[in-house]
Amino acid sequence: MQPGERAVPADDEGSERRGLARLFPQTPPPGPFRRTFWSSPLRGPWLTSILGTILLGGVVVVATTGFLSHAAYNPSLGMNAIVDPGRDLPLTFDWPTSPSWLYAVSQGLHVNIGLATIPFLLAKLWSVIPRLFAWPPASTPAQAIERTAVALLVSSAVFLFATGVANILYWYPFKFNFVVAHYWAAAVFVAALAVHLAVKTPVILRAYRTRGALAPLRADLASTEREPEDSDGLVAEKPADPTITRRGVLAFAGGGALLLLVANAGQSIGGPLRSLAFLAPRRQVADDGPNGFPVNKTFRGAGVPEQAVGAGTYRLMLRGDGGERELSRQDLLALTQRTQSLPIACVEGWSTTQSWSGVPLSELARLVGAEEADEVFVESLQPRGVLRESTLSRDQFRDERSLLALRVNGSDLSLDHGFPARVIVPALPGVHNTKWVAAMTFRSRA
Amino acid sequence: MTLLRRGYGTTPLHLVAHVAAFALAAYALLQIVDARRADNIVLWLVGAVILHDFVLLPLYSGLDRAARRVAAGRTTNFLRVPAGLSALLLLVYFPLILGRSERTYETLSGLSPSGYLGRWLLVTGLLFAGSAIVFVITGSRRASRSAPPAQGA
Numbered sequence: 001m002q003p004g005e006r007a008v009p010a011d012d013e014g015s016e017r018r019g020l021a022r023l024f025p026q027t028p029p030p031g032p033f034r035r036t037f038w039s040s041p042l043r044g045p046w047l048t049s050i051l052g053t054i055l056l057g058g059v060v061v062v063a064t065t066g067f068l069s070h071a072a073y074n075p076s077l078g079m080n081a082i083v084d085p086g087r088d089l090p091l092t093f094d095w096p097t098s099p100s101w102l103y104a105v106s107q108g109l110h111v112n113i114g115l116a117t118i119p120f121l122l123a124k125l126w127s128v129i130p131r132l133f134a135w136p137p138a139s140t141p142a143q144a145i146e147r148t149a150v151a152l153l154v155s156s157a158v159f160l161f162a163t164g165v166a167n168i169l170y171w172y173p174f175k176f177n178f179v180v181a182h183y184w185a186a187a188v189f190v191a192a193l194a195v196h197l198a199v200k201t202p203v204i205l206r207a208y209r210t211r212g213a214l215a216p217l218r219a220d221l222a223s224t225e226r227e228p229e230d231s232d233g234l235v236a237e238k239p240a241d242p243t244i245t246r247r248g249v250l251a252f253a254g255g256g257a258l259l260l261l262v263a264n265a266g267q268s269i270g271g272p273l274r275s276l277a278f279l280a281p282r283r284q285v286a287d288d289g290p291n292g293f294p295v296n297k298t299f300r301g302a303g304v305p306e307q308a309v310g311a312g313t314y315r316l317m318l319r320g321d322g323g324e325r326e327l328s329r330q331d332l333l334a335l336t337q338r339t340q341s342l343p344i345a346c347v348e349g350w351s352t353t354q355s356w357s358g359v360p361l362s363e364l365a366r367l368v369g370a371e372e373a374d375e376v377f378v379e380s381l382q383p384r385g386v387l388r389e390s391t392l393s394r395d396q397f398r399d400e401r402s403l404l405a406l407r408v409n410g411s412d413l414s415l416d417h418g419f420p421a422r423v424i425v426p427a428l429p430g431v432h433n434t435k436w437v438a439a440m441t442f443r444s445r446a
Numbered sequence: 447m448t449l450l451r452r453g454y455g456t457t458p459l460h461l462v463a464h465v466a467a468f469a470l471a472a473y474a475l476l477q478i479v480d481a482r483r484a485d486n487i488v489l490w491l492v493g494a495v496i497l498h499d500f501v502l503l504p505l506y507s508g509l510d511r512a513a514r515r516v517a518a519g520r521t522t523n524f525l526r527v528p529a530g531l532s533a534l535l536l537l538v539y540f541p542l543i544l545g546r547s548e549r550t551y552e553t554l555s556g557l558s559p560s561g562y563l564g565r566w567l568l569v570t571g572l573l574f575a576g577s578a579i580v581f582v583i584t585g586s587r588r589a590s591r592s593a594p595p596a597q598g599a
Contacts, residue, residue, distance in 0.1 A: 019453070019455065083477075084477070087477055115538065118534070118537075118538060119534060122534075125498060125499075125503065126503065126507075129499070129503055132499055139455070140454065140455025140456070141453070141454050141455055142454050142455030142456040142460055142461070143455060145460075145461065145464045146460075146464070148464075148468075149464055149467060149468070151495065152468075152471055154494075154495055154498070154499075155491050155492065155494050155495045156471075156491070158494035158495060158497070158498050159490060159491050159494040162490075162494060163490075165538055166541065169539065169541040169542050169547050170541070170547040170550040170551045170554060171541030171542075171546050171547040171550070172547075172550065174486060174487075174490060175486055176478070176486065176487045176490070180477070180478060181478050181487055181490075184474040184475065184477045184478045185474070185478065185491070187470060187471070187473075187474035188470075188471040188474045188475060191466075191467040191468075191470040191471045191474070192467060192471060194463075194467060195463050195464055195466075195467040198463055199460070199463075243514060243522045243523065243526075244522075244523055244526075248523065252526075252527060252530065255527070255531060256530070256531055256534045259531055259534070259535065260534070260535070260538060263535060263539070263569075278565045278569060279535060279538075279539045279542065279543075279562060279565065279566065281542060281551070281559070282555070284557055285557075286556060286557060294555065295554075295555055295556050296554065296555075297553075297554050298553065298554065298555070298556040300553075300556075301553040301554055301556070416556055
């Protein structure tokens, strides 16, 4: 509170005080509950509308790609689901294999647009902060309900951004399962956002109609004035002198968005841009060799027993309706080999395109008479962890580009990239391209 | 109907829409709380709001107010913008910048996350330097347009 702001008379509603308003003292408590506490001349329905509109564009991309990523894991197959499939929302579908860059682009957008949206979320929340301290807190049941929805919206939004960022940076200060919490918080967010939009669209349209959608951006500092009085209490009662224009606020947030993109997006695009992404978690690679691209989980980190991958001991177990086969790596190298350039993309938003060589998965299916199987259950030598196994759909294992890769860029796979053999399927989330494959079971659903 | 409208505060459709949204949100929240290892989820959801509205926002507003006092007038934004952008990078990337995720990072990638603090400081330096250069250039343009020259460079 600034000097000379005490003893401010409360909004004079006189005898008009009705409903819930009667529950609260007429005079607001001191500090932020007083309208005069908030002095920025920029706040008002128009500024909040333009920030909200930009933010909406961002969250629509992020939410859509988020739910797409959920579908990309094919949770209806085998034990793929991390979110309890019995309680899941009916939003999943058979994830396609084309275009092969589908997951790389979709998840790259999820993470990078997500990051770029953060400054607009912060600016939008700044623009409406006086509403948090509105007095009386609610004067009708409608307002009370609306504010509960806004609380859910802000809570889920901040939660989603915080947990999403923590996850891409490998920082786990929380005990809950990230996937489950992030997914369901997104459902809370979408529900709360939908009603918020329904309530606020008329307010936004009115702000654009009365002030002009972009007209306030033309004002320079000298002509930056507060917006006309509004019913939401966003406009400062005693505005300070402006220190920045409204277009300056947008440029500031936009500059932050751009900076975050430069800091991160290179790890999604790859190539020389990767090392330019100065704060991206996956900006560096071990070496320049054929296996010099980012590793999601190292051989040691995954705890794969060393003797299991030795030339004498490694066997791939194939099972299908037409029998079983056990193949050594030599046997696999003697089968049809195909080379495919395919991207591999992590849920964390980074990706890389490499040239993989190995046996087509359809060929392996044929070996055990399972061309017509519905799915294939792939198990890794990795002893523990939810992602030691995955189930691929029929479309996925029958796609001619899907391989059990043995080599990459003309060299044997490194241990960290899944030697002796790994799955690579177009448009499949990275972790479902199982490394250190021990067994593949083709099966038909009854 | 009018009675309901007056008692409730707006059209009953408002109530219907909110009840629908709350039902979906409650279902979703139950799924999180029911899941294994749900220990501190509620704390996190509530904490998210508290941390933003009662810690982060007052903190940067306070810093901004202080900055406006130190660097009044034309100088304000030349301080505010690089400081704000640098703080944004820190806010997002602090687990890497401050080495909070080193162990998990190494287990997963096989590399150690090096140089993040240095690169953040470097970019911070560049942001401030860029701001200073723009300040001087625009300041001298102003000065050449109108005497007496602007102060504070």
